[in-house]
Amino acid sequence: MAEPDSICLSVCVCVCVCADETPSGSSLTTKELQQNLRAVKQRDRPVRLLFEIPSTRIVEDALSKYVVYDVVVMRSGSFDSRRVSVGRRYSDFFRFHHKLLEEFNEELEEVVLPRKHLTRNFSPETISERRLALQDYLAKLYAVRCVRHSPHFPRFFTEPEQKQAHSLVRAGQFEAGLEQLQVVLELEEKLLPWQSPTLPVPTLAALTVCYRDLDKLEQAFAMGQKALPPVRRYGLNHYRAALLELLVDLGYQLGRPVAQLQEELTVLRDAERGEVSHRSLKELVVQEFI
Template sequence: MASKLMDRLRRTLFKEGEVVSKEPIDVTEESFPESSELEDDTECLSERLGGTLCFDGESALESEDPGEASGPDSDSDYLGESIEDGFSSTDTSPVGPSPGGSSLLTRQLQDSWRSLRFRSVPQKLVFEVTDASVVQESSSKYVLYTIHLIQSGMFDETPAAITRRYTDFKRLHSCLRRRHRDNMERVGFPRKKLRKNFVAETIAKRSRAFEQYLTHMHSLAELRRSPTFLEFFYLGDLQAGQMLMRVGRYQEALGPLLNGLRLQEKLGCEEQGKQQPHHQQGTHWLFTLLALVTCFQELEQLGEAQEHCDRALRDLAPSPEALQQHHFHPLLIPLLQTNVRLSWKISKDKRQWEVLLQEIQDSGADTGNQPSLKEYLIKEALVESEGDTKAKLKREKAT
């Protein structure tokens, strides 16, 4: 389209055999019907490439003018660096230099930009209030906040969300102050008002305050690993899934269980579970995986059941020394037996886990009369860590 426009403009300004006129030529949009289309394309292009994409919440622009943005988060900076690297270095291009010295193809340029962006932008967990609705229940009235946990610095394919009210946040704050007094000494909390608690302005201010509050808690290493802080996010989903499993509503239980799994993944509970499988967070992490195994198995989704079963086994697989001393998780044997059956049904390689099961048998461990996973899941008491602490104190006083 651009070449046609230039030819038409050239014929208009320089007719064959004539001298250029000194009078200005009024070029209207009607003379060039494609000019408006060209302007629209240019405007769209400028909108797509303009502005700054900021993946780090701590780096804010000093000026409102997007043209002054020159930090590493700018889209144009990333694109410019990728183009420069593509023209000057053969290492960036996956195909190397071509005989004609051509530049990177569009797809290769995009791949190079993505890889550069993911290397340059640090990932962090973002807490964002995406909805706040007023709920009226009989004589009570409250605001329900929906908070999404998003992994920044990348395209988050597994979003996770929670819904909490003001009293839930207040209870979390009180528990953290009791258990982490030093870290919580200077942390403020939005007070409850006697009036105007349900007006838009108050709700908006509290939404931003809750975002900042959770971000600050997560930025402190001690609080980030605190069971009180972690269970605030995922424990309710696990309890809801367990209640639905107890009455045989496995399809409905999948929703809260999968959301609970994604929340634990984002909060780093998986790593804590691997390091301390008998710790509270390790127990909750294992419960979530085994609950999903059971639900998918009951719903005849054997591939998904085996996938989560395999994932749990990778966390529980004992070392050779622990195996000889019979120091392994009590659910390892029924989990191995379940995985072998599921792998056989879906024609998946199961030799690795069959070998481990045989080694356990050879070590003298009893592999018969093992409790079923469903029995364990139904009987497991999912309580908060603070409740466990109180129960232990009562038992210690009694003895």
């Protein structure tokens, strides 16, 4: 919420700007002033994450029965209309909460995970009540600065899908792996303002490999180029050499200029002097999240 002085300043700015645009002798109405103030406040509003659990489903197999909560993650603002969702069980929330308590026990004194019921766990009333409580729980967690900046936060939303996607890539099921990785990347990009800029690098690397093995060379080249800046900037040299090598190969096949990439790769290899094993990007990807 803006401080009183800043609100007054915003109103004054709006009045002056609009007065220059209106005929001499005219003045802004109260309604116009309110509309201008709302517009200024909208522009200055910080981006936040929003969480919604719009639906649930009961899963039952030979050994167990449980409820899956579909968690939708969005950034505030009209610029983000993508509704990316992941399914989580109550046990996932429970493990997540206790990991956070190990690091942030004092900060989470007022953030309580909804308790598990001993009976009537599958009644519509109980499921609906817990769905809303878990939605509120995620909003309260996000409001705690140290939590939303913690690496535990993105792991809760992406790790199961990330592991499954990499398992599919290891099995050579690139189409299925690609679908999972695209969901993971969308979530990571939503989380980036509060996380390390290197967060999506493993996902981008895996997408590059999937597209290349599916002979979608343009998409592979685009994903590799997207991964390269954070890899360079933050010194992820085990990715850098393998990524450059693949980009050079793709560039030749696509008829792209690769002399600069080739030179960068040569300098990097010379600097390594055999200290780093020459693993391909695919070899690096299949060893992630085992």
